[in-house]
Amino acid sequence: MEALTHHALLLSLALFAVGVAGVFLRRNVITVLMCVELMLNAVNLAFVAFSRSLGTLDGQVLVFFVLTVAAAEAAVGLAIVIALHRNRDTLDVDAFSLLKG
């Protein structure tokens, strides 16, 4: 079991790294959002693994909250994506640079 939890942590690390990489590799907003979800899941995995190895349940509760936040984030994020697509007719992250000072 020790090995499993420990390797679970390693897996979460790998997933997180992949997610970060994705944010930089992909230019499609939606894909970027998905990469963010991926990172969140990596974190969740870490939580669960720790919860298991520490024998406490707080990790699971935290995962619960992460899920909630992720749901909210996805909803709003996708709504924004739709709005963007409606107005700018593109989903390329780099196209949205109106904030350029």
Place this chain on the structure above:
Amino acid sequence: MTPLMEELLIAVVKVLVIFSVLLTLFSLMTYAERRLLAFMQFRLGPNRTGPYGILQPVADGIKLFFKEEVVPEGANRWIFVAAPGVALVTAFLAIAVVPYGGPVTVFGREVSLQIADPDVGVLFIFAVSSLGVYGIVMAGWAANNKYALIGGLRSAAQMFSYELSLGLSWVGVILLAGSFRLPDIVEAQAGGFWRWNWIQQIVAFLVYTVAATAEVNRTPFDLPEAETELVAGFHTEYSSMRFALLQMAEYVNMITVAALGTNLFLGGWLAPFTSLQSLGGIDLGLLWFAAKMLSVLFFFIWLRGTLPRFRYDQLMQFGWKVLVPVAVLNILVTAAVVVLLAGSEPEAEPVAPTEVGLRSPVLLAGPAGALG
């Protein structure tokens, strides 16, 4: 032979048994549906193959086997191929945790009549059935056919909307039983049909019936495959084996829903009168269960024979503005009652810590089902 291996063996055996049962049931359903509809519409229906056309399903099977597989031009091959599998896997995964009877002893060994019994049973079903959408969406999208796509999106939206009230309708029952495990829920209804949940949870029961019908895209909620509007909906482009698989998924879902409803509201394998639970020492649980489940299935067919189809906006309106509020209200009332009767918040009797390993069968069940 280590206990784990035994577990595994039993699991596999169960999987195989239930799988075969489902196959037969599925084929019988197709037959029964056609016959009954015909009967309701003063037709004869299939009656050539074998006595009363009983062999019709077999004939269909064979036909479908030997038909050519068509993957339409411009379709997204991978997804097109994957879709039926996904649909089926989710269907089987769901049914994997549905019990068919109380624990029985085989070779002096306690065996529960259910592939796997996680203590999150109901939730698991909910989760898996929420995956069911993908099969349809994928099928609809991959075919690169507008009817299919519309059908897919429709059904996705529909399942989405009605899953909510479906799940909510369970909560009342769960509250009463105080457990997610289906066996517990059934046992909680022990003692005569008046103790079954469909009495004290009548609201939830009605909500469940409606939502379940919608969930499995049956009339009057069969918009995703509304022939008059979208040819055949998401499986317009499917033919031969894959078509069969999709059909099968549909029916398995239907069976799941029926079985689940039986367990949740109709007292599962319990007899209407405790005296009838067993005859001459033989437990009749399975029979009762089958009887109830089949009658529910009949009810579905009956509906199809009776009701017209909803309009899409009506469907959505109804789902969100009627079913959900009602279900929530029911939960509130039930919770209040439970708390009041319990006097105070029920103390958590420490659940016996279960070994982690025992949960793997759940995960086996799915692939196993898909393998078939």
Place this chain on the structure above:
Amino acid sequence: MPEAILEDPILNALPFMVLLLPLLGFVVLALFGDAIRREGRSFGACVLACVTVIVSFGLAAWSVVRLWRLLPGHDGLRFAQPTLGRGLADGLSWIDVGGLRIPFSLLLDPLSAVMILVVTGVGAIIHVYSLGYMAHDEDRVRYFSYMNLFTFFMLLLVLGGNLPLVFVGWEGVGLCSYLLIGFWYRKKSATDAGMKAFVVNRVGDAGLILGMVLAFHAFGSLDLVDIASNAGSLAPEALGQVGVVTLVCLLLFLGACGKSAQIPLHVWLPDAMEGPTPVSALIHAATMVTAGVYMVARLAPLYSRSATALAVVAIVGVVTALMAATIALVQTDVKKVLAYSTISQLGYMFLACGVGAFGVAVFHLFTHAFFKALLFLGSGSVIHALGGEQDMRRMGGLRTRIPWTFWTFVVGTAAIAGIPPLAGFFSKDEILEGTLLAGERGLFAIGLLTALLTSFYMARLLFLTFFGRFRGDHETEHHIHESPWSMLAPLAVLAVGAAVTGFVEIPAIVAPAFRFPHVEALHVAWLPYAATLVAVAGIAAAGYLYLLYTDLPGRIAASLRPLERLLQARYGFDEAYGWLVRHVVVGGSQSLLWKGADVALIDGAVNGAGTLTLAVARMVRTAQTGFVRGYVLVILGGAVAVLGYLLWRP
């Protein structure tokens, strides 16, 4: 203080209830005033206001009695918080910074006991009176809400256990005074008067604040009890020696001057008569204006350590007394006469404080509250009868027309003039005696002279108003009518009070509050006779001039034109101040503060900040590429850095 007292739950709660009831009334009226008015329920609301004050008077009386029974001859109790709040250590802390800790603590000792009785008692009476007086004002709900608020603040002022709390009450009553003077805000003179009062008081309050700060700096505490009990250990400062104690006392006294209308800050009180008469009676005669006296008396132990401060207090007091009395001679407006009389009487009280007879000062405060309130209400009744007429020259002969008012007024006049055995006689007598005992013959002489003047102008007021024949027009004469019972009953009650309060041995009662033993004044045998003689003389003279030979005053005035003009000009204080403000303040502000400080410094700084920000922003904003993943990169870098720090932290 013995724990036994604080353990008494009722006694613990009472002061707070006394304090909060009027506030409750105010809140109700303030929140629902308009609704009530629209409902046409104004009268009920006003009754509610009265009830709150009356009840709180009852509670005050109860608490005082209880206090006495519990601990005879004690020197006061601090009330941390009502029992319901017992959970907290000692009172909710209002301010708690560094060494400064200011709880919401109330102090109920003989002094504040007397004060709350006066405030709630007289207050209640005047509230009732207002019922009749304001009956025809459609805005009377607002009026009563202000009155309740005032009562609350006044109680806070006298009950406050530490200077800041007292200060809150102090400012609060100032505010209410402003609101009530300008109650008829459509009358410009009224609003002006309100503002004048407010501004003049600010001058005093500046002194008060400085005094408080200095006091905290010097004594390390603002708790009244602490200050009082620590004062004994302070080194006494001789006459002409200005140490910290003197400084504190003088600064605080400046505040007292403002509130109690002492020279040079007395100018606001006469104008304050623009307000409704009951207001003048409650705020500008009985309670608020005596706040200064109360504070000085409250800090008696402190003042008695500084001869200089006492001297200043005494001199200011006596000068004010004399000057106000002289001005009162030539006033023709009923309320103006009373106003100056009030100033003069307050001067008397400060005189008493100045010669160390604090108890006597409070005594006079006590009696004065009654007869001056009586006089004001009486004049109010007169004005009411004459439909708003305030000029004595158009009055006269009302004796028979409004007998109740007349007789009560007579009592009040006799009381203030010092005719035994009425209240004024005793208190004034003791003040004069105090000056004698202090060996201040000069002060004594002036005091006596002032007494003469007092009885003279009061008698003049009485005669001009009630005797002779009516000098107004027929219209008003036709409408003359006695006031309703709701106004007469208070007059009667106050008349009784003015008659008998002299027998209450206030000095002996409040003595413990001053931390030094009450010296039983060895009575100067001849003084009472002299005082009475003086009073009678004044009245006689007034009668001679204004009843028998009514043309005489005019000729005297003509013969003493310059003096008369000086008095009419009220010694030219207003003009002087006006000139000061116009030329010095305004001019200085324009040339120096506005052109110099405001434009050059402040605006310069602000604009400079603006331009600076712009310049910086122009540089910084290049970092804002608007390129989302650039930001993400930065975030990632931050995460890496933080994690790295956590890992390989030294």
Place this chain on the structure above:
Amino acid sequence: MIDAVLFYAFAALALGSALVVVGQRNPLYSAFALIVTLVSLSAIFALLGSPFIAVLQLVVYAGAIMVLFLFVLMLLNVKPEGDPPAGKGVLRTAAFLLVAVLVAEVGTVLWRATARVPPVFDASPRRVAHLLFSPQYVYVFEATSILILAALVGAVALARKET
């Protein structure tokens, strides 16, 4: 034993599909791959003895969030990305360096971490719920409900066509 097998199988599946998510240019494929990742993660959760979370993972992520993604993708009919424009190389390399450092750091953390696991571990819904609704977390829980509400309104307001 069988747990271990399943674990590594699902771990491999998760990692592989995650790589597909990132490597794939067609967002739709990424979405499907991500679904696979999520499901296999849920399986891993179950294996780690957290059935409740596992189920939640399915319901919320696979059941709700990803459906949303698919919807949007199909609704907007998103096309695969074209070739990346040149010149963003700097950023990319920097990103990779940082990621590498991050991995190194977390790696060291894990390296230092000592794994000792209680033999029995009960994460039954009941116990999780008891913790979740204990004073310790209940306020946060309520707060999240507010958050959801806000997100709901926000999403509607954003996606609605201005009429």
